Amino acid sequence: MDNDIEEVLYDQASIQQAAQRLGKQITEDYAGERPLFLSVLKGAYLWTADLIREVDLYAELEFIKISSYHGGVASTDEITLVTDIRSDVQNRDVIILEDIVDTGQSLLFMKELLAKRGARSIKVATLLDKKEGRKVEVTADYIGFDVRNQFVVGYGLDYKDFYRNLPYVGILKKEVYTK
Ligand SMILES: O=P(O)(O)OC[C@H]1O[C@H](OP(=O)(O)OP(=O)(O)O)[C@H](O)[C@@H]1O
Numbered sequence: 491m492d493n494d495i496e497e498v499l500y501d502q503a504s505i506q507q508a509a510q511r512l513g514k515q516i517t518e519d520y521a522g523e524r525p526l527f528l529s530v531l532k533g534a535y536l537w538t539a540d541l542i543r544e545v546d547l548y549a550e551l552e553f554i555k556i557s558s559y560h561g562g563v564a565s566t567d568e569i570t571l572v573t574d575i576r577s578d579v580q581n582r583d584v585i586i587l588e589d590i591v592d593t594g595q596s597l598l599f600m601k602e603l604l605a606k607r608g609a610r611s612i613k614v615a616t617l618l619d620k621k622e623g624r625k626v627e628v629t630a631d632y633i634g635f636d637v638r639n640q641f642v643v644g645y646g647l648d649y650k651d652f653y654r655n656l657p658y659v660g661i662l663k664k665e666v667y668t669k
């Protein structure tokens with residue numbers, strides 16, 4: 491798998507540091523509150539595990555699964571809710587956990603869904619923010635790293651459902667997805 495990677499951008503140690511930085515920030519910002527962390531599967535599973543352990547709050551964790559990509563590098567405008575949560579988000583302070591915000595369409599979908607269900611506040615903690623990729627206007631509140639407009643994989647992020655288990659985030663070689 492390593493041979494398919496052009497460049498390693500963030501190794502496990504830097505991701506750990508980002509989780510510590512954001513976890514501390516969230517702990518301060520939500521002092522005395524009981525936020526609901528909503529992790530967006532599949533991509534956010536590793537980042538969720540890292541970040542949540544750096545948060546010193548009575549926090550709940552839920553997982554939701556949506557799908558925006560059809561296994562390739564190009565995005566689609568269609569987002570589908572694959573697996574919903576059971577808990578009630580009404581009047582809750584929700585923190586969405588994402589691995590990456592790219593076009594912003596997945597995040598917008600999530601924010602609209604939570605707003606419709608009556609969440610009291612909605613914030614977003616993402617490992618990666620690819621601002622140049624935006625097709626819709628949406629912002630993240632807690633950002634691990636800003637990435638350039640390149641296709642990245644690893645640490646939860648996939649290409650055709652592979653590479654999620656790489657212990658770092660890296661740029662996928664172009665020839666891998668153009669061949
Ligand atoms: O900002 P966007 O362009 O919408 O892209 C970001 C979303 O795309 C990826 O999920 P994907 O739908 O590929 O599912 P996955 O998490 O199961 O890989 C990623 O995990 C984000 O949720």
Ligand code: HPA
Pocket residue numbers: 559590592593640641642643647648649
């Ligand atoms: O760069 C990316 N890599 C993997 N999945 C993604 N989903 C949106 N952007 C990306």
